[in-house]
Amino acid sequence: MTKQVQELIERAQRTFVIAHVDPDGDTIGSALGLAHALRKMGKNCILACGDPVPEALSFLPGIQEFGTPEITDEDLIIAVDVSDPNRLGTAYERAPCLDRPTVNIDHHVTNSMFGTVNLVRTEAAATAEIIFDLLRDLEVSLDPLLATYLLTGIVTDTQSFSTSSTTPRVLEVSAELMDAGASLTEINENYFKKRGLATLRLWGKVLDQMQLDGDLVWSVNTLDMQNECHADSGNAGGVVNLLATVREAAAAIVFKESEDGQIEISIRSRPGVDISPIAAHFGGGGHPQAAGSVLQGNLDQVIPKVLSKAKQVLNSNR
């Protein structure tokens, strides 16, 4: 499949690279890295993302390029880290149906193979790892900025090399990216170590409300808690990863109330426990150990429904 992607890229002159909505470090780092490489090859590249890039990634040069421009006369569309067309956002979900090739580069097991060409490697720890290999095949040399983009994708998607997807090769590739000038310290300091005081206070309240139900630990992040900490709802992302470290639990869920009357659920699990069916059941998606969804309703309605489904899925994992 790489060969086909390579040929499409080599033939293209005007490219359009799309990151997924609710963007994370892997989709943004991969898109920026790929765009940087395409330009080094003398090609035009437009960057698109249906949602704003989170503050935690603002240290990456070039993030202001992401917007929602129209696709016009570009001759190649490339989706990076996008598991399904609906993750392209409303502005782009029809992109794979346009009369030109769409390359789908991704590592999600739930990928729907929507591209005209699909470079999907589910064993890769990050889409950035696939881009690293692709650029080697394309004979694009690494430089400090390109290396920083790709290392950001790897470090963020592996949660600093702590997920079970971290293979020896992931460490070798990362060493190579550091040797090419990427600063692991800069990425860590900017992405993981710059939480606002309000965010951490909110984490404190979420942890204080934890409940253990069988081998499931869960908690809530309510509008009241957010107001008390002067934090906005987007601020508490990540606390579910802490809940997932509870020894007594096989899986963790955080229910987050948002201003628009929706409840966002984030689910995590231990290696070997696949919680993606819970998210999928409620119209969401993700990986076996990390998934999520957005539900209509209030906490009283949503919590029992989700806990009941979660227990059913955890039981079927045994």
Added chain:
Amino acid sequence: MTKQVQELIERAQRTFVIAHVDPDGDTIGSALGLAHALRKMGKNCILACGDPVPEALSFLPGIQEFGTPEITDEDLIIAVDVSDPNRLGTAYERAPCLDRPTVNIDHHVTNSMFGTVNLVRTEAAATAEIIFDLLRDLEVSLDPLLATYLLTGIVTDTQSFSTSSTTPRVLEVSAELMDAGASLTEINENYFKKRGLATLRLWGKVLDQMQLDGDLVWSVNTLDMQNECHADSGNAGGVVNLLATVREAAAAIVFKESEDGQIEISIRSRPGVDISPIAAHFGGGGHPQAAGSVLQGNLDQVIPKVLSKAKQVLNSNR
């Protein structure tokens, strides 16, 4: 220096390996790894540690060997990850004065060079990285258990490859240890991802009590909080690392009350900010970005004293 250490080890028949008090993953992993290697070389080895090995390391085969046996007719003493003889504990602080060679293998910048031979490499991310190189010189082959011991030292001392001491070489060595059979997932799951529910609830309370004072964030972990969560005082270690991620702060301190009327302080800082003088001033020690000490008195007495010294040190860092 490696050459001298190599010769002493090759000549020795009966060895005595000592880890530091209040043991962490690096001193225990390094000691177990070195002992395993010495035995592969056909030598006797006794393992010692002045304090019990923490529960989080109980997944390592062989930890039950650590105790406080007497040094008798051994012909070589090796201290691993020990910065100063007082870190050997009362049972062994006189060990360097016995009439036989003491090898001091360490990476702390505060190392007092107490050995008859000192293999101290402060640029190493972990003492386990130094042991890795030493074993290569000694031509001891890696095996899955040896690799697990050494990777545990590296992963725990770099907080899963997130400290600024994580060089490309650290990642390469870690990849090699994984290739030799060490499971990064197993180490992460056991060391970082097995916190009790009580511990995380206590973390929640510590986070909820955070205060920002200039560019210093601090909190308390009181006996009352510990009782309310049914957690013991040893349970909240690590929450200071979370405080250190606060964007607004250059340094973080947690004051922990213990049953015996002492206050334990844990201090962390951003790269480039050296907080080790704070700990040193109060009779403790550590690294530039992570240090600690134990003080007599109650919280009302200790907090103002420490905060005042901390501000002075932070100012001199500017």
